[in-house]
Amino acid sequence: MAAPSAALNCEDFSMFQEALRVIRTIDDRIVHSLNTSVPTVSFSGKVDASQTCEQLYQTLMEAHLSRDKAIKSCIAQTSEVMGHLREERTKDADDLAVLKQLRKEQTKLKLMQSELNVEEVINDRSLKVFNERCRTHYTPPKVK
Numbered sequence: 001m002a003a004p005s006a007a008l009n010c011e012d013f014s015m016f017q018e019a020l021r022v023i024r025t026i027d028d029r030i031v032h033s034l035n036t037s038v039p040t041v042s043f044s045g046k047v048d049a050s051q052t053c054e055q056l057y058q059t060l061m062e063a064h065l066s067r068d069k070a071i072k073s074c075i076a077q078t079s080e081v082m083g084h085l086r087e088e089r090t091k092d093a094d095d096l097a098v099l100k101q102l103r104k105e106q107t108k109l110k111l112m113q114s115e116l117n118v119e120e121v122i123n124d125r126s127l128k129v130f131n132e133r134c135r136t137h138y139t140p141p142k143v144k
Contacts, residue, residue, distance in 0.1 A: 027123070082106060
């Protein structure tokens with residue numbers, strides 16, 4: 001179950017959120033994935049639970065890392081646009097169109113930054129569920 005690698009549209013925040021929703025599918029379905037791939041005690045001889053848990057952990061980590069990079073990339077892109085708009089505003093402080101666009105970009109930036117917090121909550125929840133189910137089969141490496 002690989003995470004879809006959808007490119008985030010940083011221009012339109014609603015499209016940005018929709019793309020995040022799609023690539024967060026692996027975290028939304030973590031319980032189902034664990035229930036279908038990690039055996040109960042009675043079926044433990046039929047499936048290699050440690051290998052299954054390790055693969056699921058690797059998939060989760062790849063998804064978390066790719067989403068984090070994508071969100072931070074959009075934040076950097078929006079910050080760059082804001083920098084250009086600030087330069088334009090300093091050249092002509094009376095240009096209402098530039099001021100309006102700058103405020104729009106500032107709002108979008110704040111919303112994107114809040115997505116980093118949402119991402120942290122989602123990642124923590126997924127790892128908690130993973131650890132509850134796989135702790136006896138697989139111990140993930142310690143994060144530095």
